[in-house]
């Protein structure tokens with residue numbers, strides 16, 4: 001199978017090298033920006049790939065919705081199988097790409113877009129065929145897990161931890177999507193669509209770790225909690241899908257606390273299987289490239305789709321899941337949240353636990369407080 005690669009950054013180089021080494025594959029042309037064609041295998045026009053009859057499949061690892069979407073459609077319509085690691089692309093345009101691929105009779109797979117090297121979506125798609133999936137989620141962002149591990153394990157400060165994660169090639173080109181939880185949100189959108197056929201586009205909520213301070217870390221560590229950024233998706237009896245991302249405080253000994261550095265923990269609960277969890281590197285050149293190659297290998301074995309046939313865009317309902325939240329906020333703003341217990345306070349700040357409130361209510365209340373200029377950190381407290 002001859003594979004063209006779109007993008008030659010951290011992951012693109014890994015995919016190209018792995019294609020050269022893997023039996024049964026041939027590395028085809030690589031699409032780079034105009035002016036960057038410094039080697040014969042590099043081209044700067046998508047036409048050089050879509051018009052090349054010897055190319056069987058296209059692996060897109062450039063990131064971003066455009067021009068990736070235009071190139072994806074062009075590749076699919078030219079009869080090339082299409083594989084991508086691009087979460088932003090599949091979260092925004094997955095249903096359109098799925099339909100285009102079906103019409104063209106080619107495969108559309110995107111394992112590497114959720115969980116890095118962890119074979120999560122592939123297994124989720126298989127599990128869906130024979131079990132009812134109740135929930136999906138876990139630690140789905142390597143950058144923030146790396147940062148949380150360094151901040152909590154070694155007392156590193158936020159900026160230094162982010163800089164290290166960038167240096168190691170885990171973070172997005174613009175790390176805002178990582179630290180605000182948007183990257184993990186895109187991944188949970190994909191998992192929901194694979195599990196239940198709904199790719200939620202509205203009603204989604206993401207809280208990241210960009211409000212976390214060293215003082216917050218010191219406080220919740222002293223209370224026996226460890227923080228992880230966790231994505232959650234679940235299906236209700238009325239078929240509505242919850243999909244959100246937020247920091248979670250866990251008692252030490254919970255499985256997620258043992259997930260260190262850039263690792264992810266991707267999990268699902270099946271009615272019959274119960275809890276299944278997979279841990280592995282969620283970001284980085286070779287782990288992500290290995291997932292791209294696994295998809296390409298799946299195509300050779302006849303695998304052609306991850307989404308169920310009736311997948312459609314939809315809305316998330318985050319009103320029905322509720323948690324107790326740990327919150328740090330200015331003293332004068334404390335009356336705006338339903339608090340059940342003050343944990344600590346000084347002249348300016350309060351640290352407290354809320355009553356059990358819905359995910360939607362909490363995220364919206366904090367958004368309103370921030371609009372008024374308040375600095376707030378919050379995290380759900382997982383019941384032991």
Ligand code: HSE
Nearest residue numbers: 141142143171172283
């Ligand atoms: N920036 C992403 C992460 C890369 O840190 O998880 C892998 O999707």
